[in-house]
Amino acid sequence: SISPMNLRKKGRCPLTPEEAALVLAGLGFKQETYIYLAGSHIYGGNSRMEAFNRLYPNVVTKENLLTTTELAPFRNFSSQVWLLDLVHLWILIHIVKVFTIQSCP
Incomplete structure (x- = not known):
């Protein structure tokens, strides 16, 4: 076991x-x-x-960022819900990069 x-x-x-x-x-x-x-x-x-x-x-969480209506098409597809998390992570990484790049002297 x-x-x-x-x-x-x-x-x-x-x-x-x-x-x-x-x-x-x-x-x-x-x-x-x-x-x-x-x-x-x-x-x-x-x-x-x-x-x-x-x-x-x-x-x-994605539930904070998207409305129930926006999440509805993905609810029965765990791989697509996972993809939403991946897309959000990608966006956040690029936001951090933009802030980092803009703050450089």
């Missing part, structure tokens, strides 16, 4: 939301940073996100 504890010891499990927040803080991300959360349905529910949201309250 597959043991979650053994997988975790081997580094084969993703970070918990709390661990992810600690990594971001350790990398110097400020509390005011906006975080795009691609997988908005967290295993264990919203209670698992409490520690993350305390440290980084500006969490954004």
Whole structure:
């Protein structure tokens, strides 16, 4: 049988939301940073996100960015919903690049 504890010891499990927040803080991300959360349905529910949201309250998801009507065509197609997250990430990366480039002397 597959043991979650053994997988975790081997580094084969993703970070918990709390661990992810600690990594971001350790990398110097400020509390005011906006975080795009691609997988908005967290295993264990919203209670698992409490520690993350305390440290980084500006969490954004595709559900925050798009209306229900805009999301409707994608609801039954998980690969297309994943693509929405990828497109949003691509846009955000380019926004960061623009701000970085424009702020250079």
